[in-house]
Amino acid sequence: MSKLVGFIGTGSMGRTLVEALIRSEALRPSEILISNRTRSKAQALAESHPGIRIAESNAELVREADWVFLCIKPRDYREVLDEIGIWAGKDQMMISITSPVMIRDLEAVLPSKIAKIIPSITHAVLDGTCLFIPGSRLTLQDREELLRLLSAIGTPLEIDERHCRVASDLASCxxxxxxxxxxxxxxxxxxxxxxxxxxxxxxxxxxxxxxxxxxxxxxxxxxxxxxxxxxxxxxxxxxxxxxxxxxxxxxxxxxxxxxxxxxxxxxxxxxxxxxxxxxx
Ligand SMILES: NC(=O)c1ccc[n+]([C@@H]2O[C@H](COP(=O)([O-])OP(=O)(O)OC[C@H]3O[C@@H](n4cnc5c(N)ncnc54)[C@H](OP(=O)(O)O)[C@@H]3O)[C@@H](O)[C@H]2O)c1
CATH class of the missing domain: 1.10.3730.10 (ProC C-terminal domain-like)
Structure with missing residues (x-):
């Protein structure tokens, strides 16, 4: 993939996604940029996959990456959005993995293309369903490229955002x-x-x-x-x-x-x- 893909948050799901994407060969470590509040966690991930780079800050990550996966908890969104908001571009894609953060709310505070995905721990073995909800600014090409990436680690399924919770209960919980x-x-x-x-x-x-x-x-x-x-x-x-x-x-x-x-x-x-x- 000829994109630099950033991951803000390398906790349980951020790490699972990064490792599954590398394992499936959908991304090379050199195409991945990460940041995490506790830097040692990002360092451990980078050490396991030489080539992954760690950004100095979330702002630096957003300045560099083409796509940014937001792998943080609902309560951390405000702080992260405050940090990255002014750097987010309209051609960038921000992919939230957090069900209660609604696409329209992200579109209201960021100029970027927004998508929501709900991954599953089963992607660690390149299986399970990854729920996909496109925001209103995604082009056909954005959708295809993101779906191609997600297909490497599981089966993507596009759903309506109003079914996000119940579908997450089934696929992710x-x-x-x-x-x-x-x-x-x-x-x-x-x-x-x-x-x-x-x-x-x-x-x-x-x-x-x-x-x-x-x-x-x-x-x-x-x-x-x-x-x-x-x-x-x-x-x-x-x-x-x-x-x-x-x-x-x-x-x-x-x-x-x-x-x-x-x-x-x-x-x-x-x-x-x-x-x-x-x-x-
Ligand atoms: N776990 C699952 O199976 C699963 C499945 C689907 C969706 N999700 C969603 O994924 C999101 C993350 O869940 P998780 O289980 O991965 O939680 P987690 O293990 O707590 O990971 C969250 C990570 O975000 C980092 N973080 C918090 N604030 C940050 C900031 N300002 N800048 C950079 N990094 C920051 C945390 O850093 P620290 O190291 O400092 O804590 C932590 O490593 C949640 O919204 C959850 O609903 C999870």
């Missing part, structure tokens, strides 16, 4: 939810029956891997897989009936909870960005 479910499955199996943890954990992990393959390569849908395993009147069907009764209300509460927290975060971010705007 999902790995943690699924890992939690598997962990609970193994733990409670042990508590109820005495099955040793060292037996239960590989059982659930290998079961999950096999199930994912059946669904992606084995020609099964979620419904047909359940039907195939749960013969009428059998043990699996009894288990599925219980899960449907008891588990659905929990999932219902889960989505209500993530959306309530999201609405709070959107409002907090919006207030902080508009305060910054009125000061500027």
């Amino acid at each position: 999902g790995p943690a939810f699924l890992a939690h479910f598997l962990e609970q499955l193994a733990r409670t199996a042990g508590e109820v029956t005495g099955l040793p943890r060292e037996t239960a954990i590989p059982l659930v992990i290998q079961m999950a891997r096999g199930t994912a393959r059946m669904l992606t390569e084995g020609g099964f849908s979620l419904e047909s897989l359940q039907e195939r395993v749960a013969v009428p009147g059998g043990i699996t069907q009894e288990g599925l009936n219980l899960l449907e009764r008891e588990f659905d209300p929990v999932l219902n509460r889960l989505f209500r909870l993530t959306h309530a927290k999201f609405a709070e975060d959107v409002e907090k971010v919006r207030q902080s960005l508009h305060e910054a705007e009125s000061k500027g």
Whole structure:
């Protein structure tokens, strides 16, 4: 790629993105410029991938990079935007990875082209879905180039911003939810029956891997897989009936909870960005 790509924030997701893009050979280390509030974290990443450069500041990174990934938490946007705002150009693309920071709010404070992506930890193994929401200033070429980059580390999926939270719950929080479910499955199996943890954990992990393959390569849908395993009147069907009764209300509460927290975060971010705007 003939672009210099900057990453502000090399925490969990910033680092995952940088490493996945290098591993997939979508970017060479020499095409990457990074900055992080705690410099030692950026240094550790640069040392693992010789060729990555560390910018002296976020402002310097924005002065140099063609594209800038903003891999920071919602509460840090105001400070970063204050630093980079005057250097951001209209031909530059700023790519936010933070769901409660709305595209229209970024377009109000930056002259640049804005996109939002919601990556997934599964990009570490070059898999999973990367949600993509284009801002109003992206050209067709910008979209194609960004989608090409994202395709190297997973499957990009364009969505409407109003579905960003629920799609993030599935694609991005999902790995943690699924890992939690598997962990609970193994733990409670042990508590109820005495099955040793060292037996239960590989059982659930290998079961999950096999199930994912059946669904992606084995020609099964979620419904047909359940039907195939749960013969009428059998043990699996009894288990599925219980899960449907008891588990659905929990999932219902889960989505209500993530959306309530999201609405709070959107409002907090919006207030902080508009305060910054009125000061500027
Ligand atoms: N983790 C995921 O699976 C995931 C998935 C999709 C989207 N996201 C989104 O990604 C964003 C980052 O999440 P994360 O899990 O990567 O958080 P994180 O591990 O806390 O990383 C955030 C990084 O931003 C740095 N930072 C904060 N203020 C900065 C500033 N002024 N200048 C430069 N760097 C600054 C922090 O530096 P320090 O080292 O000083 O703390 C930290 O390394 C969040 O908005 C999250 O919602 C995360």
